[in-house]
Amino acid sequence: MSSRTASFDELDRKIITALMANARTSFAEIGAVIGLSATAVKRRVDRLRETGVITGFTATVEPSALGWRTEAYVEVYCEGAAPPRRLAEVVRNHPEITAAMTVTGGADALLHVRARDVEHFEEVLERIRTVPFIRKTISVMVLSHLIPDSPEAGATQAAPE
Amino acid sequence: MSSRTASFDELDRKIITALMANARTSFAEIGAVIGLSATAVKRRVDRLRETGVITGFTATVEPSALGWRTEAYVEVYCEGAAPPRRLAEVVRNHPEITAAMTVTGGADALLHVRARDVEHFEEVLERIRTVPFIRKTISVMVLSHLIPDSPEAGATQAAPE
DNA sequence: AGTGAAACTGAGTGCGG
DNA sequence: CCGCACTCAGTTTCACT
Numbered sequence: 422m423s424s425r426t427a428s429f430d431e432l433d434r435k436i437i438t439a440l441m442a443n444a445r446t447s448f449a450e451i452g453a454v455i456g457l458s459a460t461a462v463k464r465r466v467d468r469l470r471e472t473g474v475i476t477g478f479t480a481t482v483e484p485s486a487l488g489w490r491t492e493a494y495v496e497v498y499c500e501g502a503a504p505p506r507r508l509a510e511v512v513r514n515h516p517e518i519t520a521a522m523t524v525t526g527g528a529d530a531l532l533h534v535r536a537r538d539v540e541h542f543e544e545v546l547e548r549i550r551t552v553p554f555i556r557k558t559i560s561v562m563v564l565s566h567l568i569p570d571s572p573e574a575g576a577t578q579a580a581p582e
Numbered sequence: 583m584s585s586r587t588a589s590f591d592e593l594d595r596k597i598i599t600a601l602m603a604n605a606r607t608s609f610a611e612i613g614a615v616i617g618l619s620a621t622a623v624k625r626r627v628d629r630l631r632e633t634g635v636i637t638g639f640t641a642t643v644e645p646s647a648l649g650w651r652t653e654a655y656v657e658v659y660c661e662g663a664a665p666p667r668r669l670a671e672v673v674r675n676h677p678e679i680t681a682a683m684t685v686t687g688g689a690d691a692l693l694h695v696r697a698r699d700v701e702h703f704e705e706v707l708e709r710i711r712t713v714p715f716i717r718k719t720i721s722v723m724v725l726s727h728l729i730p731d732s733p734e735a736g737a738t739q740a741a742p743e
Numbered sequence: 744a745g746t747g748a749a750a751c752t753g754a755g756t757g758c759g760g
Numbered sequence: 761c762c763g764c765a766c767t768c769a770g771t772t773t774c775a776c777t
Contacts, residue, residue, distance in 0.1 A: 437641065437643060440640070443640070444605045447752080447753055448753075449754095458763050458764080459754080460764080461761075461762055461763075464762090474647040474648070475644075477604065478605035478639065479603070481636070481638045482598060482602060482637065483635055483636075483637055487742070488742045489742055494685075517742075520727070521727070522724045522725065522726060522727045523726050524655075524722045524723060524724055524725055525721075526720075528722075559687075561685045562685060562686040562687075563692075564683065564684040566681070566683045567673050567691065568681065568682050581648070581678075608770055610771095618745080619745070621746070621771095621773090622744075624771070
């Protein structure tokens with residue numbers, strides 16, 4: 422669970438790349454590619470999960486197919502000192518907020534919001550604006566994606582450079 | 583592959599929710615929860631993949647554990663009419679750009695960038711700025727995440743509302 | 744579309760190098 | 761840390777309802 426030393430070699434990196442491409446690749450198949458037995462691959466994957474490098478396995482879904490057709494980023498401006506903990510509370514109460522972070526620049530926080538349509542998005546925005554310490558919001562609607570959309574939490578490749 | 587009719591019922595939605603929570607949940611286990619046999623669940627999953635609702639299965643990875651410790655959003659301003667196709671080309675040539683989209687507001691595009699550190703990020707930024715038709719960029723650095731980080735491409739729950 | 748059984752493939756574990 | 765061999769669980773296909 423805890424990511425302590427977290428030292429991993431070239432082999433681990435290749436395993437991660439394989440699992441990011443397809444989380445259902447069998448250990449034997451990965452092993453065949455990188456030159457290791459299925460057992461060895463399994464043990465390394467277990468270790469990567471224990472050390473917190475791999476946090477889970479999820480299905481990637483086309484949001485529009487599920488009825489989420491509107492996407493936007495919302496810059497949030499707070500009154501005085503913005504307490505990240507209270508913001509986190511607010512954010513958790515709105516399922517349409519799929520990501521939230523504190524940022525540099527004029528705004529205190531940046532939210533990623535998914536909604537059914539523009540009407541639904543407006544409703545979410547109104548809900549956010551009722552929060553006492555939120556002073557102002559600026560919305561940027563997403564028009565189209567220029568790349569197929571890689572996972573927010575993971576990098577395109579297993580290692581920088 | 584093609585997402586045509588893509589009509590799915592309550593059962594499909596529950597299957598999607600289960601697989602988003604854990605892509606390795608067995609068909610039998612999902613079936614036990616929603617009241618279906620493993621065979622029936624498998625066929626529905628196969629159909630959901632064919633119709634493009636489920637686009638894949640991936641391992642979620644802690645970017646910082648892989649050496650990606652710097653994250654930012656970059657607003658891109660272009661000269662005259664910004665051609666999305668040419669922007670898409672540019673974006674594909676930089677592995678540090680993990681998401682790119684056209685947006686409303688002053689900027690023409692918004693990029694999500696991951697880099698090793700601030701030095702690396704600066705280098706990426708300089709590379710982006712050499713593109714002829716890119717006039718200006720505004721960077722917003724991510725300081726901390728307020729929620730564990732849900733996948734960019736998928737919604738928190740399987741259906742709006 | 745759903746079920747249940749058969750055949751097969753991959754996961755998980757103990758032991759030895 | 762790795763590989764081998766074994767067991768068992770999960771996947772996949774098929775015949776049938």
